Amino acid sequence: MTTSARPRSGDDAAPALLTGRAALAVLAAILAASFMELLDATIVSLAAPAIAADLGAGEAALQWMIAGYTLAIGAGLITGGRAGDQYGRRRVFLLGLAAFMLASVGCGLAPDPGTLIAMRIVQGLAGGLMIPQVFGIIRASFAPAARARAFGAYGAVLGLASVAGPLLGGVLVEADLLGLGWRAIFWVNVPVALAGLVLGARFMPDSRAPGAARLDLPGAALVAAAAVLLLLPLVQGRDWGWPWWGFAVLASSVPVTALFLARQRRLAVRGGQPILDPALLRVRAFTGGLSASLLFFGALGSFFLVLSLYLQLGTGRTALETGLVILPYAIGSIITSGVGVQFAHRAGRTILVTGALTLAASQLALLLVVRDGADPSFWALAAPLFLGGLGLGLTAPCLINVVLAGVPAQDAGAAGGVLTTITQIGNALGVAVLGLVFFTVLEDSLADGATALLAHSDALTMILPWQFACYIAAAALMFLLPRHANAPDA
Numbered sequence: 001m002t003t004s005a006r007p008r009s010g011d012d013a014a015p016a017l018l019t020g021r022a023a024l025a026v027l028a029a030i031l032a033a034s035f036m037e038l039l040d041a042t043i044v045s046l047a048a049p050a051i052a053a054d055l056g057a058g059e060a061a062l063q064w065m066i067a068g069y070t071l072a073i074g075a076g077l078i079t080g081g082r083a084g085d086q087y088g089r090r091r092v093f094l095l096g097l098a099a100f101m102l103a104s105v106g107c108g109l110a111p112d113p114g115t116l117i118a119m120r121i122v123q124g125l126a127g128g129l130m131i132p133q134v135f136g137i138i139r140a141s142f143a144p145a146a147r148a149r150a151f152g153a154y155g156a157v158l159g160l161a162s163v164a165g166p167l168l169g170g171v172l173v174e175a176d177l178l179g180l181g182w183r184a185i186f187w188v189n190v191p192v193a194l195a196g197l198v199l200g201a202r203f204m205p206d207s208r209a210p211g212a213a214r215l216d217l218p219g220a221a222l223v224a225a226a227a228v229l230l231l232l233p234l235v236q237g238r239d240w241g242w243p244w245w246g247f248a249v250l251a252s253s254v255p256v257t258a259l260f261l262a263r264q265r266r267l268a269v270r271g272g273q274p275i276l277d278p279a280l281l282r283v284r285a286f287t288g289g290l291s292a293s294l295l296f297f298g299a300l301g302s303f304f305l306v307l308s309l310y311l312q313l314g315t316g317r318t319a320l321e322t323g324l325v326i327l328p329y330a331i332g333s334i335i336t337s338g339v340g341v342q343f344a345h346r347a348g349r350t351i352l353v354t355g356a357l358t359l360a361a362s363q364l365a366l367l368l369v370v371r372d373g374a375d376p377s378f379w380a381l382a383a384p385l386f387l388g389g390l391g392l393g394l395t396a397p398c399l400i401n402v403v404l405a406g407v408p409a410q411d412a413g414a415a416g417g418v419l420t421t422i423t424q425i426g427n428a429l430g431v432a433v434l435g436l437v438f439f440t441v442l443e444d445s446l447a448d449g450a451t452a453l454l455a456h457s458d459a460l461t462m463i464l465p466w467q468f469a470c471y472i473a474a475a476a477l478m479f480l481l482p483r484h485a486n487a488p489d490a
Contacts, residue, residue: 017143025203026141027150029196030134031157033097036192037127038161039168040104041070043185044120045304046169046323049312050182051116059439061113063235066305067428067435068117069124071231074424075224076128078275078417081136082215089133089140090206094197096130101193107186132417140207158337158397166330170323216267219275222260227425229253234432238440276418277411285406286415288480293399293419294426295477296356299470300392301427302434306463309438314456315375328382332389333396340394344485348402349478355394356475362388363468371461373454391471398485406482430470438463 044051048062057065084092103126106119138150172184180187230253233246240246264274280286304326311322340351365384369376400419407415441462445455 017141017146022203023142023146025199026137026205027153029199029204030093030137031153032192032196033093033100033130034134034154035157035161035164036100036189036196037073037131038158039165040123040127040186040189041073042161042165042304043169044069045308046166046319046326047173047182047185048305048308050173050319051113054181055110055113055116057113057116058239059435060235060239061117062305063431063435064117065113065120066301067231067235067431069120069127070301070424070431071224071227071428072121072124073127073131074421074428075220075227076125077132077421077424079215079217079220080129081132081417082273083129084133084136085208086215088206088208089136090200090204092129093133093137093204094200096126096128096133097193097196097200099126100130101190101197104186104189104193108180108183136207137204141205166323166326168323170318170320173319214273216263216273216275219260219263219267222256222263223275223421226253226256226260227428229256231428231432234436238436273414275414277414280407280411280415280418283407285403285481288477289399289403289406289419290422292352292356292474292477292481293403293422294429295470296395296399296474297423297426298430298433299359299467299474300396301430302438302463303467305431305435306438306460310370310456310460314453314460316453325378325381326385328386329389329392332386332391333393334389336390336393337397338393340398344398344401346484348398348405348485349481349483351394352399352402352478352481353475355391355396356471356478358391358394359388360391360468360471360475362391363464363471367461367464367468370457370464373457375453401485402481405485434463434466437466 044065048065051057051065052062055061080092080096100123103119103122107116107123110116110119134154138147138154142150168188169185172188173182175184177184229249233240233250237246261276261278264276265278266272267274268277268279307326308322311317311325312319317325336355340355344351362384365387366381369380369384400416400423403419404412404416438459442455442459445458446452450458
């Protein structure tokens with residue numbers, strides 16, 4: 001049941017604040033949706049070998065199954081957030097959740113790699129509609145004390161998803177529930193989404209922002225086009241045989257990006273609401289944060305795909321065994337994520353740099369474990385992975401907040417949306433570029449007569465120094481950021 005309360009600034013026709021059963025129901029709906037989206041961002045990496053074997057998916061298709069999802073989310077986040085402000089967060093959230101569920105059904109029924117990739121892109125676009133509404137719904141519908149608890153629950157769900165991803169993926173693939181095999185990782189979304197839809201439709205109030213900005217759909221389309229033109233030849237180039245027109249496609253991403261920036265300048269001059277205000281590019285903290293995020297999440301995005309392939313196709317581990325090997329990484333991130341968030345307003349930049357350097361050290365430690373071509377033990381792998389998780393927990397949860405501390409307050413919302421989008425584009429770019437290096441070395445090693453274990457070891461050994469370099473460069477760029485994040489909002 002809901003109770004009325006005084007209207008609050010920041011919401012047009014502010015809804016009554018939620019209490020009791022209604023508050024729990026709405027919180028359950030948005031947390032279920034968040035958990036499902038986070039799970040699908042990681043679980044496919046673990047199931048990739050099973051998908052490849054069943055559908056005959058090639059290396060480029062595996063890259064697109066992951067990069068297409070993250071790229072679609074990145075393309076939809078800003079537009080999704082503004083759609084919720086303009087048309088109502090409840091409506092857009094439920095629409096995104098329903099679309100995510102239907103796309104999951106499409107993934108579960110996919111007869112070939114092309115269909116699966118298409119459905120993964122639809123999943124990502126649906127997530128781009130759904131996820132931006134979560135914070136707006138919590139802020140608009142919960143009283144301050146309940147709001148703090150809701151954000152705490154959201155943080156707990158992030159941690160739970162990071163642990164559940166590898167374990168649940170391994171269990172579902174290994175158990176072969178109802179003969180579904182890897183398809184179960186998508187079918188499990190259906191009951192979760194249905195529960196969220198029922199609870200949201202019954203209990204969730206609507207809210208929207210006053211004077212919401214019009215959607216810059218042409219700008220969003222230009223961003224998506226530039227990203228696709230950049231990624232397409234990087235992922236498909238080997239299959240195409242690197243023709244000249246592939247390089248022309250790659251080069252065409254530059255003028256499309258220039259068109260996007262020109263449009264943003266025109267909108268800003270006319271008093272419109274650009275996706276990216278060009279004035280932000282003159283803010284050192286913002287440009288440094290963009291560059292650091294691109295490198296940091298670029299290294300991170302490719303890591304679990306190549307590690308899963310190495311563990312399953314190289315060392316011969318099952319999907320469940322692979323999930324157990326990756327589990328220490330998730331545990332490490334949970335241990336430090338609370339520390340990073342709690343102390344970001346006191347030592348934000350120091351925490352970020354420490355986290356990035358810790359991740360870099362973990363890549364070197366893992367390199368020492370796998371470079372000899374032998375099959376490493378669980379504990380030999382667990383130590384560097386646990387170290388990497390510690391670094392991730394320090395950096396990822398508070399990176400955007402530290403960057404925003406150096407951005408003018410009136411631009412924080414737009415800057416946050418762009419930064420979140422860049423993290424997704426960085427993920428996709430990392431899968432494309434580092435995936436290209438991994439698969440090229442793998443094919444060359446197999447062609448030279450190397451065993452599967454040695455070939456995968458060679459490929460992973462080639463990737464790890466690049467990831468190390470990305471984390472080191474990201475740490476250097478983080479020195480451009482403010483020393484402290486903004487104090488947490490009560």
